[in-house]
Amino acid sequence: MPVLPLTSREPNRVSPMHGSDLQATLYKVQEIAKDVVAPNAVAIDAQARWPEPGIRALQNAGFGGLVVPTAYGGNGHGLLALAKVCELLGQECASTAICYGMHCVGASVIAANATPDQQERFLTPICAGRHITTLSLSEAGTGAHFYLPQTALEAISAEEYRLTGSKTFVTNGGHADSYVVSAVAASPEAPIGQFSCVVLPADCEGMKWGADWDGLGMRGNSSRTLELHGARIPSNNLLGKEGDQIWYIFNVVTPYFLIAMAGTFLGVATTALEEARRHLVRRYHTHTGSSLAQSSVLQHRLGSLWAVLERTRRLTYHAAASFDAGEPDALTAVMAAKVEVADCAVNLVNEAMTLSGGIGYRNGSRMHRLLRDARAAHLMSPTTDILRVWIGRALLGQPLLSD
Numbered sequence: 001m002p003v004l005p006l007t008s009r010e011p012n013r014v015s016p017m018h019g020s021d022l023q024a025t026l027y028k029v030q031e032i033a034k035d036v037v038a039p040n041a042v043a044i045d046a047q048a049r050w051p052e053p054g055i056r057a058l059q060n061a062g063f064g065g066l067v068v069p070t071a072y073g074g075n076g077h078g079l080l081a082l083a084k085v086c087e088l089l090g091q092e093c094a095s096t097a098i099c100y101g102m103h104c105v106g107a108s109v110i111a112a113n114a115t116p117d118q119q120e121r122f123l124t125p126i127c128a129g130r131h132i133t134t135l136s137l138s139e140a141g142t143g144a145h146f147y148l149p150q151t152a153l154e155a156i157s158a159e160e161y162r163l164t165g166s167k168t169f170v171t172n173g174g175h176a177d178s179y180v181v182s183a184v185a186a187s188p189e190a191p192i193g194q195f196s197c198v199v200l201p202a203d204c205e206g207m208k209w210g211a212d213w214d215g216l217g218m219r220g221n222s223s224r225t226l227e228l229h230g231a232r233i234p235s236n237n238l239l240g241k242e243g244d245q246i247w248y249i250f251n252v253v254t255p256y257f258l259i260a261m262a263g264t265f266l267g268v269a270t271t272a273l274e275e276a277r278r279h280l281v282r283r284y285h286t287h288t289g290s291s292l293a294q295s296s297v298l299q300h301r302l303g304s305l306w307a308v309l310e311r312t313r314r315l316t317y318h319a320a321a322s323f324d325a326g327e328p329d330a331l332t333a334v335m336a337a338k339v340e341v342a343d344c345a346v347n348l349v350n351e352a353m354t355l356s357g358g359i360g361y362r363n364g365s366r367m368h369r370l371l372r373d374a375r376a377a378h379l380m381s382p383t384t385d386i387l388r389v390w391i392g393r394a395l396l397g398q399p400l401l402s403d
């Protein structure tokens with residue numbers, strides 16, 4: 001009997017919205033994932049090393065501006081492309097996928113309302129593959145409530161702002177060329193959502209990085225703490241208008257952030273399933289003379305896992321495509337996609353480890369890394385618990401940010 005492949009090694013199916021452009025992008029990304037990302041994945045994890053080779057290869061291949069509009073020199077892709085690109089990268093190395101994904105999220109926030117000056121200073125080098133950006137929202141004080149910054153943004157003249165506060169878990173921390181930082185202008189008592197985002201250049205005075213990132217998983221992320229001691233930035237680094245960032249949160253930050261994570265962890269789950277499948281095919285018992293693939297119990301378990309992964313993948317693609325198409329309920333579906341991917345990835349890797357027996361439980365096994373990486377899916381903001389509340393509120397017609 002031929003063995004049906006669980007995962008196509010060909011790029012994911014192409015959206016009719018993007019046609020051959022997306023197909024060509026996915027072929028190239030898959031090549032980079034296999035030739036550059038995969039060979040570096042073990043060292044990135046073992047040494048908690050920022051995934052420079054994969055990031056540079058993606059930039060050199062022309063994908064610095066994946067989700068930046070073509071009018072600004074980008075590739076003009078949307079959420080569907082981001083999901084599939086992060087999935088392909090995440091199959092080989094979750095750290096590379098999320099570091100690249102966070103660059104894309106930062107770039108999409110800058111591009112959403114960029115002034116001509118911001119296009120030239122940030123988007124042109126991003127699209128030319130000369131500039132990495134990233135999102136720096138989370139703070140220790142407000143934790144998972146990433147939309148409640150307490151970092152102060154103070155106008156010190158018509159030309160300059162001063163930033164004072166502290167950010168946590170800044171992925172790409174210390175390696176990016178700029179940071180999209182959230183802060184509260186004027187009054188810290190401003191209503192929820194009335195915060196601002198600015199672009200902080202990496203060479204700005206008054207920035208102090210915390211210790212190197214030493215996570216259980218996602219070990220290449222360089223998700224570090226950043227202290228801002230009166231860091232001064234030009235006032236034309238403000239994105240949009242002061243205090244209007246609630247618009248960004250639900251139109252740009254949340255959808256792009258959620259889909260970058262959903263794609264990454266779909267990739268992790270896909271690889272876990274493939275590893276388990278290979279083990280069942282290869283593992284022979286001497287007392288039966290047959291492989292584990294002949295066991296109907298294990299066939300049943302593998303089939304069930306495949307079905308969960310496939311329905312989660314389809315939900316993610318569908319949610320991403322519906323956001324790209326501007327459908328009204330798209331954001332709720334995007335939120336649900338990240339929740340379902342987190343559940344799927346954590347449970348599937350756990351089950352796949354059981355199917356792989358003791359060999360998967362070895363320290364340093366691929367399954368070991370996948371399990372550690374997958375565990376970040378629930379706790380990366382917007383977290384699973386907060387998203388479930390938001391989905392419920394959306395269905396009940398209530399404001400999402402009511403606490």
Ligand SMILES: Cc1cc2nc3c(=O)[nH]c(=O)nc-3n(C[C@H](O)[C@H](O)[C@H](O)COP(=O)(O)OP(=O)(O)OC[C@H]3O[C@@H](n4cnc5c(N)ncnc54)[C@H](O)[C@@H]3O)c2cc1C
Nearest residue numbers: 135136137138143144169170171218223380381383385386
């Ligand atoms: C690997 C990694 C990379 C990251 N990268 C970035 C990044 O690039 N940029 C960035 O800005 N942030 C980033 N973060 C931060 C992340 O997105 C979360 O904001 C952060 O981990 C959560 O904050 P906390 O640890 O203080 O959780 P806590 O606030 O202590 O929350 C603990 C748990 O309680 C739950 N919880 C809290 N409040 C509620 C509530 N009201 N209702 C229901 N449940 C609730 C949370 O969901 C969570 O599961 C990263 C985090 C990690 C681990």
